[in-house]
Amino acid sequence: MSEPSRRQRNKADKRRRITDAATTLFKEVGFEATTTASIAEAAGIGTGTLYLYVDSKEDLLAEVFRYDARHAWDEAFERIDPDAPLLDQVLSAYLHVTWHHEADPRLARCYFKELLFVSERARSRVDEFIDGFFGRFGQVMEEAKRRHKLADDVAVEPLVRNLFAAWYVLMQGHHTRGTDLETTECRLRQSVATALHGLTPATASTPVGSAST
Amino acid sequence: MSEPSRRQRNKADKRRRITDAATTLFKEVGFEATTTASIAEAAGIGTGTLYLYVDSKEDLLAEVFRYDARHAWDEAFERIDPDAPLLDQVLSAYLHVTWHHEADPRLARCYFKELLFVSERARSRVDEFIDGFFGRFGQVMEEAKRRHKLADDVAVEPLVRNLFAAWYVLMQGHHTRGTDLETTECRLRQSVATALHGLTPATASTPVGSAST
Amino acid sequence: MSEPSRRQRNKADKRRRITDAATTLFKEVGFEATTTASIAEAAGIGTGTLYLYVDSKEDLLAEVFRYDARHAWDEAFERIDPDAPLLDQVLSAYLHVTWHHEADPRLARCYFKELLFVSERARSRVDEFIDGFFGRFGQVMEEAKRRHKLADDVAVEPLVRNLFAAWYVLMQGHHTRGTDLETTECRLRQSVATALHGLTPATASTPVGSAST
Amino acid sequence: MSEPSRRQRNKADKRRRITDAATTLFKEVGFEATTTASIAEAAGIGTGTLYLYVDSKEDLLAEVFRYDARHAWDEAFERIDPDAPLLDQVLSAYLHVTWHHEADPRLARCYFKELLFVSERARSRVDEFIDGFFGRFGQVMEEAKRRHKLADDVAVEPLVRNLFAAWYVLMQGHHTRGTDLETTECRLRQSVATALHGLTPATASTPVGSAST
């Protein structure tokens, strides 16, 4: 009797199938153009059933973002060379994620446009994710202190926030205002270098401002 | 011939009346709830006439923002103590504008929500404004170098961008995610201090967290 | 150049065409099943244009009702034999309208189901209509007094209201609960006879209770 | 074996708990805003279980109405002074129920809005109730005849229906169109007086408009 088992599998997978369907559709036709009905259909469930698993369409975007971003950032942190200068470590991570989003600019644009304004519940999940991300970056910083690549008296948390803010605003400009990738990357390097300038005893393996605007 | 002159005055005022009407309505009922028809009515013109003066409703928001922000930033720069440490100068300016937006959080939220996605033309005006603002802040930095309050080898442009990004992301959190003002201010002080840490020769003349208006 | 003239004619007729379209569609597919879009299409206008002329779909029903009912009641009053006993006059009118609604029970059901709960504005129009109707019936009563077919000391207004209430509740039962027409008519005769019993000096041309339940 | 007994008690109470929960919720948040799920939860049962006891949400309203109305009418009939003039008797009863519904106008509005359109089964219960009510009023009339307060040749049934219709339409106007209570009561007195005018041998023992509770 494969029927019941299939149903159970269906149920077990439902969340996943919804997220998968949403991811695909958001990528293919964009967030706004995707109807909740089409997501439900693609996930093989009823339109109402969708709302047993998510609060709203925006919720779903947050969910999709979390999977997507978690993946990208996991990779980014894995690829950090533990012995490299802090500047390179930071740049490498941010550039990795920058390039990751480059693969689907439309989706990235949605993140920047919609994610700030989703429902409480969805937002808290995103915030949670960002907190985790801040924590991981904080560890990199602490490790850098241990390696004497970062001055001991530097406040890690604000530094992490500043780096993120610099990257975030650049990404926003890139994905919503069309700043080209080259300029964006260049500014990112400058920003990171400047943010770390004077905080890293053995200065910058990469010369500050070597790329021009 | 008083008729024509009155007409001309009307015409001359029209732009202003439109912007005023929009500002009032945006403040009172919010951006989304304000209809272009109501703006036109409040400005004493026909619904179609509005579009002889503005490109779109979002344009109008950009216009309103420019007036509003220009005013706030002018004040902010005027109030900068030319002899104060750089940290205090920067903080004083950002805090001033932060508090300015506090007077109308709903409108501020609109800025953060809509302004990134307005039409090309409107965006360029906003960008223009921000560029001007960056320039002014750059001057403050250069002056600080002259005063030996900022290391000579610091890249001014990225520094200005970093500071702005830090403030911007905090504002975004405050106005879209409801981070409370106290936390926001606290983080702003930390961010600015960290961003300037190691760049100001005679370090931290003012202890972090005690900057005054 | 027939184009402009056609447009003008279109504009002049617009209200009428909307009401006509709505009437037809309400009759054919029922009130609920009729979409505003289909009404607009049938009227040859855009969906939004509809709302330049009516407040809501329910409004439209009220409008349709007014045309419909006015017609029916005009006929009913015209057909009243000025020399007949009051009982016969009243019965004749109510029966006429009863039969009129019989031609489109579905629409009649809508009236009874929706009309009580439409928007303020629409309701006031219906109320206005009913007031006019009460007034006309009042005249019939006053005339009856003059003809000595109704006792002088009878309060006309309450009598009119009572007769209407009796008819209305019977109609409601007929159209919403499926009471059959025969029973409904029979009860109407009894009700009217009873309501007038004792008020009409030269008693009832039609014997009270001659029809059985 | 206290378990089974408790269960039985639970079961015995279930209907009651459902009706109670529904009554409370209908009163608190209104009929439409009340979800069947919330009723089930308030009654301490599963969402599906509800449908083991009722046919539909509207059914439930009919049930609630029956409890509510039965109570009100029982009181109304109890309070009828057996020796009072018929006019006073009738008025006293209708006024009592009018005031009863005044305690919860929202619920009353639901009755008038929804009750006519409930399912066959529920409707028949309501009809049954109304029939019983008609019967009781019929007895009052017959008794009045015996007391010589009502002419012998009056058809009781139509009279009862007329009085009910007059009251019902007034209630409908009060609860759905917002006719104020004062006007409503005034018209009720006039309507009843007029309906009984000429049917009560010793006419108008109580002047119209001065009937007491």
Next chain:
DNA sequence: TATGAATGAGCATTCATTCAT
């Protein structure tokens, strides 16, 4: 310049009800 009538796309979401367990 000014008008304002006309346009029309566009879809999330609820919730009463069912039925497999």
Next chain:
DNA sequence: AATGAATGAATGCTCATTCAT
């Protein structure tokens, strides 16, 4: 008896913008 996960139908209305006058 009891459950509660699943269903899916079903549409009015707004309002920024245009363009014929």
